[in-house]
Amino acid sequence: MRFVVTAGPTREPIDPVRYLSNRSSGKMGYAIAEAAAEAGHNVLLISGPVNLAAPKSLELISALSSDEMYDVVHRHLDGTDVVVMCAAVADYKPATVSAHKIKKQDQALSLELIPTRDILASLGKEDRQFLLVGFAAETNDLEKNARQKLQQKNCDIIVANDVSTITSGMETDENEVTILLRDGEIKKIARAPRA
Numbered sequence: 001m002r003f004v005v006t007a008g009p010t011r012e013p014i015d016p017v018r019y020l021s022n023r024s025s026g027k028m029g030y031a032i033a034e035a036a037a038e039a040g041h042n043v044l045l046i047s048g049p050v051n052l053a054a055p056k057s058l059e060l061i062s063a064l065s066s067d068e069m070y071d072v073v074h075r076h077l078d079g080t081d082v083v084v085m086c087a088a089v090a091d092y093k094p095a096t097v098s099a100h101k102i103k104k105q106d107q108a109l110s111l112e113l114i115p116t117r118d119i120l121a122s123l124g125k126e127d128r129q130f131l132l133v134g135f136a137a138e139t140n141d142l143e144k145n146a147r148q149k150l151q152q153k154n155c156d157i158i159v160a161n162d163v164s165t166i167t168s169g170m171e172t173d174e175n176e177v178t179i180l181l182r183d184g185e186i187k188k189i190a191r192a193p194r195a
Ligand code: CTP
Pocket: 066, 085, 086, 087, 088, 089, 090, 091, 116, 117, 118, 119, 120, 121, 133, 134, 135, 136, 137, 138, 149
């Protein structure tokens, strides 16, 4: 089968030297991509900026910003059987990107942020030919919020991750997740190393 897996954060540029991003390490997406490749699948890993070695035996394409990741994902859907949207895509980006480095001033600085395009939601079309797996990073009401995301983004599966503690969630080496299926089934996966 052909897998497309996204991983890591995105960077939303503010000016030539600054950006908005988040704490995603990319470990989860890389582990999923490597596991799928080891199981004999054809895997394309689309990765935001991370400090991880490129896994062997799979194709890797880098995407820095949410717009770049949106375009790369959409360009590689042909013949894909499973899309796993593990990337922590930024929800907002600066309304304008300054062409020059923004100079320091004495007064407060406000940045206007606008929503990014939701890649997962854009893939949740009724006539799609692939299984769509989304992730939900939640600090509260994990199952309720994840179920809502599954419905709103029209996924087949949502993997819900509690990011409220320091022992699971972002930047940790181990993780535990709750998997919600479209038909209402729920599977809890106990704590395990990511790779
Ligand atoms: N996602 C995406 N494009 C975005 C934002 C999120 O494809 N612009 C995807 C992520 O890859 C993940 C899922 O949407 O699979 C859920 O991301 P999450 O951050 O948990 O939820 P949000 O939709 O951003 O909602 P909120 O931040 O309000 O919880």
